[in-house]
Amino acid sequence: MTFSIVGADPGRTTWGVAVASKFLAAGAYVPAAAxxxxxxxxxxxxxxxxxxxxxxxxxxxxxxxxxxxxFFAEDPQRAERQAGVVDAEGAAATFTGDRCQPWAGxxxxxxxxxxxxxxxxxxxxxxxxxxMLASWRASSPEQALARRLVEALARGxxxxxxxxxxxxxxxxxxxxxxxxxxATDVHVDLRSDDSPEPIDDLLRxxxxxxxxxxSTPEDELxxxxxxxxxxxxxxxxxxxYATGDLWRDLYDWMGRENFEERWHDGGRIDPxxxxxxxxxx
Numbered sequence: 064m065t066f067s068i069v070g071a072d073p074g075r076t077t078w079g080v081a082v083a084s085k086f087l088a089a090g091a092y093v094p095a096a097a098x099x100x101x102x103x104x105x106x107x108x109x110x111x112x113x114x115x116x117x118x119x120x121x122x123x124x125x126x127x128x129x130x131x132x133x134f135f136a137e138d139p140q141r142a143e144r145q146a147g148v149v150d151a152e153g154a155a156a157t158f159t160g161d162r163c164q165p166w167a168g169x170x171x172x173x174x175x176x177x178x179x180x181x182x183x184x185x186x187x188x189x190x191x192x193x194x195m196l197a198s199w200r201a202s203s204p205e206q207a208l209a210r211r212l213v214e215a216l217a218r219g220x221x222x223x224x225x226x227x228x229x230x231x232x233x234x235x236x237x238x239x240x241x242x243x244x245x246a247t248d249v250h251v252d253l254r255s256d257d258s259p260e261p262i263d264d265l266l267r268x269x270x271x272x273x274x275x276x277x278s279t280p281e282d283e284l285x286x287x288x289x290x291x292x293x294x295x296x297x298x299x300x301x302x303x304y305a306t307g308d309l310w311r312d313l314y315d316w317m318g319r320e321n322f323e324e325r326w327h328d329g330g331r332i333d334p335x336x337x338x339x340x341x342x343x344x
Contacts, residue, residue, distance in 0.1 A: 090233020
């Protein structure tokens with residue numbers, strides 16, 4: 064009923080999971096990850112303890128293959144389980160019980176493109192997993208992990224996906240200090256819980272995530288000259304921000320428009336924010 068991809072970047076700084084399924088809110092049950100530890104996907108008749116106890120064991124340094132061996136060794140329903148793991152060292156493993164509904168299977172590998180475990184059950188065929196692997200291998204390790212994962216889902220869907228149809232998809236990516244305000248490790252956590260095109264929803268939301276939470280290199284930030292400063296004052300005044308303090312007005316406008324993560328001290332403005340202000344005014 065589900066196909067998923069668990070991955071890590073080659074430098075093992077970022078881990079993530081993407082999943083799609085004809086199952087309501089699959090993102091609430093399948094993925095889990097912790098920065099510096101690894102990521103897991105649990106599906107078919109999922110053992111949800113993998114999302115909690117399993118991640119704790121990854122934090123303690125247990126490897127991917129041993130985690131799956133230990134979890135399923137004494138699980139009376141292991142024949143109905145499926146899971147994928149990438150650990151802190153980049154080792155990858157996947158497990159498919161022999162009672163998972165066909166087609167069911169997976170593949171795990173550690174390559175220059177990064178570590179990956181791809182698995183699925185109740186699929187159109189092995190071509191779904193193969194298409195996801197091909198997408199992963201062809202993608203650039205420099206590309207954002209969340210987009211690599213979701214684009215792999217899209218290729219799996221193109222290859223047939225879950226023949227029962229589409230309903231839910233999700234992506235979860237973690238990296239130390241990469242979340243909102245630097246106060247969390249959760250960099251991306253997006254879900255489409257009940258939609259006719261859930262993967263397309265994720266791709267659209269990733270564009271918005273990049274807009275609001277992306278970062279522009281320091282050397283591309285703009286230091287306004289007087290002409291640009293006058294333009295900013297005029298545009299901010301049009302938007303209702305005209306205290307006479309340019310940087311306070313800009314800061315307040317950015318907060319209203321949810322661009323606070325793109326704020327920079329030191330009299331510099333993100334060109335993405337400048338474009339958005341010009342569009343808005």
